[in-house]
Structures are given as C-alpha cells and as structure tokens.
Amino acid sequence: MTPSPKTAPDASRRSERSRRAILDAALELVGETGYQRLTIEAIAARAGVGKQTIYRWWPSKAAVLLDAFAALGEEAAAGETELPDTGDLEADLKLVLRTTVDELNSPRFDAAYRALAAESIVNPEVCAHFVERILEPQLRLYAQRLARAQQAGHIRPDIDPRTALELLTGPLTHRWLLRTLPLTHEYADAVVELTLRGLAHG
Amino acid sequence: MTPSPKTAPDASRRSERSRRAILDAALELVGETGYQRLTIEAIAARAGVGKQTIYRWWPSKAAVLLDAFAALGEEAAAGETELPDTGDLEADLKLVLRTTVDELNSPRFDAAYRALAAESIVNPEVCAHFVERILEPQLRLYAQRLARAQQAGHIRPDIDPRTALELLTGPLTHRWLLRTLPLTHEYADAVVELTLRGLAHG
Numbered sequence: 001m002t003p004s005p006k007t008a009p010d011a012s013r014r015s016e017r018s019r020r021a022i023l024d025a026a027l028e029l030v031g032e033t034g035y036q037r038l039t040i041e042a043i044a045a046r047a048g049v050g051k052q053t054i055y056r057w058w059p060s061k062a063a064v065l066l067d068a069f070a071a072l073g074e075e076a077a078a079g080e081t082e083l084p085d086t087g088d089l090e091a092d093l094k095l096v097l098r099t100t101v102d103e104l105n106s107p108r109f110d111a112a113y114r115a116l117a118a119e120s121i122v123n124p125e126v127c128a129h130f131v132e133r134i135l136e137p138q139l140r141l142y143a144q145r146l147a148r149a150q151q152a153g154h155i156r157p158d159i160d161p162r163t164a165l166e167l168l169t170g171p172l173t174h175r176w177l178l179r180t181l182p183l184t185h186e187y188a189d190a191v192v193e194l195t196l197r198g199l200a201h202g
Numbered sequence: 203m204t205p206s207p208k209t210a211p212d213a214s215r216r217s218e219r220s221r222r223a224i225l226d227a228a229l230e231l232v233g234e235t236g237y238q239r240l241t242i243e244a245i246a247a248r249a250g251v252g253k254q255t256i257y258r259w260w261p262s263k264a265a266v267l268l269d270a271f272a273a274l275g276e277e278a279a280a281g282e283t284e285l286p287d288t289g290d291l292e293a294d295l296k297l298v299l300r301t302t303v304d305e306l307n308s309p310r311f312d313a314a315y316r317a318l319a320a321e322s323i324v325n326p327e328v329c330a331h332f333v334e335r336i337l338e339p340q341l342r343l344y345a346q347r348l349a350r351a352q353q354a355g356h357i358r359p360d361i362d363p364r365t366a367l368e369l370l371t372g373p374l375t376h377r378w379l380l381r382t383l384p385l386t387h388e389y390a391d392a393v394v395e396l397t398l399r400g401l402a403h404g
Contacts, residue, residue: 034324036238089402114323114324115324117323117379118320118321118323118324119320120379120380121316121319121320121323121379121380122236122316122320124381127380127381128381130380131380131381131382135380135382136382139382146401153403154402154403155401155402155403156399156401156402156403157403159396159401160392163389163392163393163396164396164401166372166373166376166377166382167369167372167373167393167401169376170369170372170373170374170375170376170377171368171369171372171373172372173372173376174368174371174372174375174376175368175372177319177322177323177379178319178322178323178329178332178333178337179326179329179330179333180333180337180338180341181364187365190362190365191368191369194361194365194366194369194397194400195369195396195397195400195401196400196401196402197358197400197402198396198397198398198399198401198402199348199357199358199361199366199369199397199398199400200356200357200358200398200399200400201355201356201357201358201359
C-alpha cells in the first residue's frame, strides 16, 4: 500500500514528501475528529495534496491510517526490530515497558491511537486489520524475547510465551485506555516485577 | 438517579416496570447504534414510555446508560457483594475469571459494553463516570480478595493488591476488546496460574 515510484529521483523525493504529509495529516486529523468523521478529503486538504493522490496509493481511510500507525511504530522503534537482550530479562522488560508508557502518554500518539482503538473495539473489520498490521507484530517481539529468556533458563519451561506476554502488555493498555490510574514508569516496573515473580507466597 | 416513588404500590410497580424497560432499551440500543447515535427519543420509543418519563429520572443518556450497566453488573453478581473466598485463592480466582469470560462473551453484554468502552476511550468525561460507577467498584472486589489472601499468607506481603489485580483483569479485557485471540476458560485459568506463580524460573 506504500508508493513504489519507478520514476526519476526528484519525482521520487516529491512522492515521499507527499506520502509523509498524508500520513502525518491522517494521524493529526483522526486524533482531532475521531475515526467516524475522518475523510479522505480532509486528509488531502491538511496534507496539501489532491484527493486523487491519496486514492492512487490507498483504497480507503482505514488503509491510510494503518500505514500511518505502522510508520509511527517504526519511528518509535528507531530501526530496532527486536526487544533489547542484555541477558538481564527484568531490566530489558522494564526499559521496554517504560518506553511504551512514554509513547502512550505522548500527545502525538495518544489521540490518534485512542481513535483507532475505539473504532477497533466496535468495528471487527478495522480491528482485524489493526491487530494483524500493528498490534501482533509488536506482541511477537515480546514472545520472541520471552522465548529467548526461556532458552536461557530465566523463564519456566512450561510457559507459553504468547500467553505470558499479555500479563506485561494487558495491564498497561488497560490502564491507558480506561484511565483508571496514572500510567507511570513506577507502574511499568511494578508490572514487570509482579509478572516475573508472581503474587503467590513461597 | 433511580426513581424512589412515594406513591401507592400500583404506581410504584408501574414505575419499576418503566425503569427496567428504559434500562433494557438503553442497553439494546447502544449495542445496535453505538454511543454517539444513541438518543433519549429512541430509548423512550423502544421502552414504550414518554421522553419526559426518562428526563424525570435521568439528566442525560450517559446517566441512563451508567444505571443500565450498574443494573447489568448487579444482575451478573446475583446478589454477591464479594468475590468467593473458600480459602483456595487459585480456585476462587479461576471461578471469577471464567465467569467474567462468559459475561464478556455473552451477546447481551458484549455489544453494549463495547459501545461504552469505545466512547470512554475517546471521551474523558464519560470515562470518568464509567470508571467511578462501574469499573472501580468491580476492581475493588479483587483488591479486597487479594488483601484477604495476603492476610492469610497466600500472597507475598510486599505486594500492593490494587496494582496486582490488574495482572488478572488487564489481559482479559485487552483480549476481549481487541479480539487478539479467543477469550476462553483455558485462557482465564492460564492468567490466574501465571499471575500467582510468576514467569521467572526458580
């Protein structure tokens, strides 16, 4: 769904500039108006491009938004395609969850991500694309890190990493989405410690 | 916000019937149309009462809905005001989380609760009422049960029950809201086991 211009370098640079402007506009607008009221027309106007430029590259507003979120995720990951692995699982997970807290609390991310999550909750089709394109690729990184920790003997061998990772990510998402209590680094640390050590005595 | 009629028994029964019809209509309609498109007019029409009957008891559609969810919660709790405490924390929590799974998966609950959650995610005012009126009272039951388990020596003494309970409820809510993987009794059991025992080896 991303443009792959087979044209001269100048045209290619212009294409990339337009593409970035469209994705940025989509993120800003969905945060301002919500998913339902977002239109391709408004994205085009905010990005300073023609509607046809958007329709040439994307079939729908959902497709633009998913690319915009994917780009935001790549930006946040800063080129990293794996979770950190220093050998210290607890320190690595605290670092990752603290970074996630900062991301969720950042205004650029917050409004847009809330709008997409709210729509996903009531719209199974948007949800399926969101989960497949944005959410599960992130969760797989946790599963891989936990599987490596398991190989290194730091995680119990009977544990399914795909199930276990939700103990780390679920509480953070829940607290952020429903604003029950402040989402802080201290909370991120507590979730990692409780998840690794468990609640039960002895 | 609930009617407290100081009239004859017959009028009181009629009031209670109207009140139930209004709450049921609100739950049905919000699941069908979503929060934004829900109107007092539509609730009145579905319930077979006049608009003024609703406005006499509730100031807004949000207030009707919150009462409707509170009634749904009381119905699900079937008069219980505490989580079960047989002395076996793991068995008790599995029972509670399996019941929650059944509730979340029931059509009556699902659509209405999704609509309210989606609105809460993007609307801080609705969210604050939702959390205060519906969510936190439920979470307090977990905190109380975990605190009693701590007194009984089944939970480590250094743990904050309010933080710990989100390891139980967060993953279920997350999986339900974003439909990442099936929400089953097996998953509920796994969350309880992992939360109590932790992931870390030894």
